[in-house]
Amino acid sequence: MKSMPAYTIKFLTGSQDLYGDETLAQVASNSKKVVEALNQSGLMPCPIVWTPTVLTPEGIKAELEAAQADQGCAGVIAWMHTFSPAKMWIAGLSVWKKPLLQLNTQFNRDLPYADIDMDFMNLNQSAHGDREFGFITARMDIPRTVIAGHWGNTHTQERIARWMRVACAVADGKTLKIARFGDNMREVAVTDGDKVAAMIRYGWSVPYYGIGDLAERIRSVSDADTNRMVDLYAAEYAIQDGPDPAYTRTHIREQARIEIALRSFLDEIGAKAFTTNFQDLHGLTQLPGLACQRLMADGYGFAGEGDWKTAALVRTFKVMSAGCEGKGFGNSFMEDYTYHFGNADRDALVLGAHMLEICPSIAEGKARLEVHPLGIGDRDAPARLVFDAKPAPAICAAVTDFGNHFRCIINKVQVVKPEGPFPKLPVARVLWKPEPDMIRAAEAWIYAGGGHHTAFSNIVTADMVRDWAEMTGTECVLIDNSTTEASLRNELRWNASYWR
Ligand code: MN
Numbered sequence: 001m002k003s004m005p006a007y008t009i010k011f012l013t014g015s016q017d018l019y020g021d022e023t024l025a026q027v028a029s030n031s032k033k034v035v036e037a038l039n040q041s042g043l044m045p046c047p048i049v050w051t052p053t054v055l056t057p058e059g060i061k062a063e064l065e066a067a068q069a070d071q072g073c074a075g076v077i078a079w080m081h082t083f084s085p086a087k088m089w090i091a092g093l094s095v096w097k098k099p100l101l102q103l104n105t106q107f108n109r110d111l112p113y114a115d116i117d118m119d120f121m122n123l124n125q126s127a128h129g130d131r132e133f134g135f136i137t138a139r140m141d142i143p144r145t146v147i148a149g150h151w152g153n154t155h156t157q158e159r160i161a162r163w164m165r166v167a168c169a170v171a172d173g174k175t176l177k178i179a180r181f182g183d184n185m186r187e188v189a190v191t192d193g194d195k196v197a198a199m200i201r202y203g204w205s206v207p208y209y210g211i212g213d214l215a216e217r218i219r220s221v222s223d224a225d226t227n228r229m230v231d232l233y234a235a236e237y238a239i240q241d242g243p244d245p246a247y248t249r250t251h252i253r254e255q256a257r258i259e260i261a262l263r264s265f266l267d268e269i270g271a272k273a274f275t276t277n278f279q280d281l282h283g284l285t286q287l288p289g290l291a292c293q294r295l296m297a298d299g300y301g302f303a304g305e306g307d308w309k310t311a312a313l314v315r316t317f318k319v320m321s322a323g324c325e326g327k328g329f330g331n332s333f334m335e336d337y338t339y340h341f342g343n344a345d346r347d348a349l350v351l352g353a354h355m356l357e358i359c360p361s362i363a364e365g366k367a368r369l370e371v372h373p374l375g376i377g378d379r380d381a382p383a384r385l386v387f388d389a390k391p392a393p394a395i396c397a398a399v400t401d402f403g404n405h406f407r408c409i410i411n412k413v414q415v416v417k418p419e420g421p422f423p424k425l426p427v428a429r430v431l432w433k434p435e436p437d438m439i440r441a442a443e444a445w446i447y448a449g450g451g452h453h454t455a456f457s458n459i460v461t462a463d464m465v466r467d468w469a470e471m472t473g474t475e476c477v478l479i480d481n482s483t484t485e486a487s488l489r490n491e492l493r494w495n496a497s498y499w500r
Contacts, residue, residue, distance in 0.1 A: 001299030004045045004322040007074040007168045010067045011035050013053045014060075014084030014133065023123055027081045028053050030107040034079070034151045041154075043161040045322065046168060048077065057088040064092035075099035075167035077160070080129030081107065082122070086136035093142055099167040099471045102137065103160065104130040104148035143470050166467045169319040173472075174203035176301075176315060177270055181211045182277030184306035190451030191307035193401030198309065201406060202472055206308045209269070215283025217261040229256035233290075237369040237385060248383075251286065251371040255383035258284070259291035266300065273301030273315040275308050278355065278377045287377060289356030289384035290369065293428075296332060296359035297325075303333045303453055304357055309399045309406075313455040314359075316468065317397075321459035328390030330361020334430065334456035336396075339438070348438030349416065351431050352396070352456065356384040358428035362458060363387035372426040389430035391417045394458035396434075397465050398450045399474065405499040407475040409450040410462050411441050430456065435480045444479045444488045475499050 013031035015024060035050040054060045067073045075098050106126045137144050145163050149156030184192045195206045230253060233239065241248050266274060274295075278287050296302045299322070301315025310333060317331040325331070333354060340349040355374060360367045367385040374382060397410045413432040422429065434441030462478055469476035475495050479488070 001318040001322045007046045012078045014080040015082045017055045060092040074171040077101045079103045082125040083129040086132045100144040105151045165320045169316045172319045177205045178273040178308045179271040182280030221257040221260045240370045248371045252383045255290040273311040277306045286382040289382040292357040310453040317457045325361045331457040332359035334454045345439045353429040362389045364390040392458040396454040398454045409448045409477045411479040
């Protein structure tokens with residue numbers, strides 16, 4: 001996904017009117033400089049909007065109400081430059097439903113040993129002002145993220161930028177439509193779920209569309225449009241003609257028609273994510289393969305077999321990493337497909353893939369465009385992109401429905417270079433080593449009830465997904481190098497009592 005949708009983040013500086021005009025003028029000037037520096041860092045995914053210092057309960061409530069009502073405002077960063085008595089924040093925070101970042105910073109980086117006096121101490125008070133604010137957000141149980149660090153420090157700025165990306169993705173979810181072509185795959189449990197609960201929690205709307213309507217549109221795609229699309233394919237991918245070039249090209253043309261029809265259908269209904277189901281392809285001659293791969297590369301969320309939760313999560317990752325995809329760094333729909341156990345637990349790997357639909361944003365090098373029959377379903381051989389993924393640290397994440405709440409499970413993984421070329425495997429694939437190792441990760445994932453479908457990313461970090469879970473009221477289970485079976489099973493039991 002090339003660019004972030006047009007959101008802003010509001011910056012609120014807390015103080016009170018006891019300090020007098022001179023100090024408050026200094027507070028305003030300092031907070032303006034902080035916001036300017038963040039905006040000019042080149043790291044922020046969208047503009048941070050400075051607001052005059054808030055000094056009273058009425059002023060705080062008015063600013064938070066305005067930000068709450070502003071469709072373009074994805075969240076608020078709050079910083080207590082001085083002490084700001086937190087009872088003043090209760091009325092405002094009571095109406096606040098969007099992401100909140102408490103930035104615990106200070107204008108002055110270092111203690112001015114030679115010059116420090118009580119005026120300096122009274123002006124640079126976030127060390128205790130932010131604790132007062134922290135108490136009230138904890139007391140009111142407001143979902144929030146706390147970042148401590150000097151505002152001029154690149155590491156602090158990067159953390160703020162990542163939080164902003166997550167806030168933008170939460171905002172995107174509030175209007176996200178996930179079109180389902182076909183229902184959930186028959187009898188599959190984990191991909192199904194409560195669509196009403198998901199809309200209440202995330203804003204996701206999950207309407208159904210008859211596959212026949214899409215089939216009709218595919219048949220009406222013009223030859224000229226199809227030719228243009230096939231030319232694009234030839235420029236972007238290495239087309240493998242195989243023993244019968246005419247056969248290959250005919251099948252690629254059909255996939256181009258599917259892509260054109262799908263794209264116009266989704267844009268017309270305002271859907272940024274979609275699912276397909278290979279059991280329900282009425283009127284389609286091929287399962288959409290290349291079409292899904294290219295739409296994902298353009299920022300659409302996708303998952304197979306009617307899995308709308310994973311499609312929504314892929315879209316969420318696309319927004320979180322808007323503007324960062326490229327050179328093998330990206331996001332994709334993924335499935336744990338096959339294991340490599342090897343001689344020892346530490347050698348064990350997972351081979352991830354899907355029938356066809358892996359996003360080429362994670363490809364190492366140029367993807368090959370190939371046509372092969374599909375061993376499952378009863379349709380023509382579909383065109384698909386085949387590639388290996390870029391070796392890099394990554395995450396796999398899934399959202400599952402536990403009836404009374406949603407659980408997000410994340411596993412940190414390391415994508416590795418395959419030992420061999422997989423000459424007979426006609427799909428895109430990703431070979432990875434999970435943390436802490438494949439054996440323990442698989443056990444933990446299965447204990448946590450995570451399904452076989454995931455959203456995969458080598459840009460979005462586990463911390464970002466944890467922030468997303470915090471902002472949306474989702475249980476979050478992280479499987480990484482610190483995970484042990486005993487701690488994970490206890491965590492699941494403790495979480496169950498919290499989320500019940
Ligand atoms: Mn699947």
